[in-house]
Amino acid sequence: MTSAPPRQGSKKPCVVCKSEIPVEAHLCSVCKSYQRAWKNHLQYVAGVATLIALTVSASFWLYEKIEAAYFYHENVSLIACSTLMRTVAVVNRGDRDVFVSHLQLWMPGRTKDWAAPSLEISQTLSPGQIFEGKFPAPKLDYGEFVRGLSATEFEKLVSKAANNDPCFELDFFAGFDTHYLDLEHAAGNTLNTFDVGGYLEYWGARTELPKRVLLEGKGVVRRSKLPACL
Numbered sequence: 001m002t003s004a005p006p007r008q009g010s011k012k013p014c015v016v017c018k019s020e021i022p023v024e025a026h027l028c029s030v031c032k033s034y035q036r037a038w039k040n041h042l043q044y045v046a047g048v049a050t051l052i053a054l055t056v057s058a059s060f061w062l063y064e065k066i067e068a069a070y071f072y073h074e075n076v077s078l079i080a081c082s083t084l085m086r087t088v089a090v091v092n093r094g095d096r097d098v099f100v101s102h103l104q105l106w107m108p109g110r111t112k113d114w115a116a117p118s119l120e121i122s123q124t125l126s127p128g129q130i131f132e133g134k135f136p137a138p139k140l141d142y143g144e145f146v147r148g149l150s151a152t153e154f155e156k157l158v159s160k161a162a163n164n165d166p167c168f169e170l171d172f173f174a175g176f177d178t179h180y181l182d183l184e185h186a187a188g189n190t191l192n193t194f195d196v197g198g199y200l201e202y203w204g205a206r207t208e209l210p211k212r213v214l215l216e217g218k219g220v221v222r223r224s225k226l227p228a229c230l
Contacts, residue, residue, distance in 0.1 A: 010023040076202050100122075140224050196216065
């Protein structure tokens with residue numbers, strides 16, 4: 001037995017606010033609630049999801065603003081260094097200006113007969129900017145790399161070069177420098193080398209003390225091919 005359809009003009013209480021509304025109404029004219037519970041739940045879930053999305057979006061926006069104002073990324077790198085080729089290249093891969101002071105090289109572990117070439121840079125580098133500098137010109141116009149010597153024999157030549165013997169010269173390379181890598185590949189394990197250390201000094205945007213990018217490398221000795229030196 002089926003129930004009779006509701007009479008026109010009949011009223012029913014809203015399922016949410018209990019206000020009297022037409023019995024055939026699907027939406028309350030007072031509180032705007034659907035008269036089927038699942039639709040109200042769906043509307044609630046959609047509202048919460050929208051609120052969460054807006055909150056997350058606002059949080060990311062606020063984080064980016066705070067990071068830009070108070071935090072930044074510093075990345076200063078030395079990408080080439082060779083006293084023989086005279087090349088020095090420094091790049092600022094960070095997101096703030098930096099002031100690059102100087103580059104210092106040395107011969108670690110030695111107490112005498114040593115050299116420490118340096119290069120004054122004194123340049124402000126913007127993000128993405130590359131500085132290219134040059135060491136002083138090599139002393140020897142034409143020379144050959146010393147190789148195949150014993151440690152004792154090589155040490156004697158290092159001492160001569162460090163003490164300004166006109167027939168010998170010390171050349172310094174960063175270990176990653178392509179000129180040194182090519183030389184090492186060509187000469188193989190016969191190439192005589194000494195250790196090289198050093199650092200690149202720079203100042204960040206908000207640092208009270210300088211920072212240093214340490215480097216390791218290798219050095220070689222060149223012998224002049226002039227008749228007086230052979």
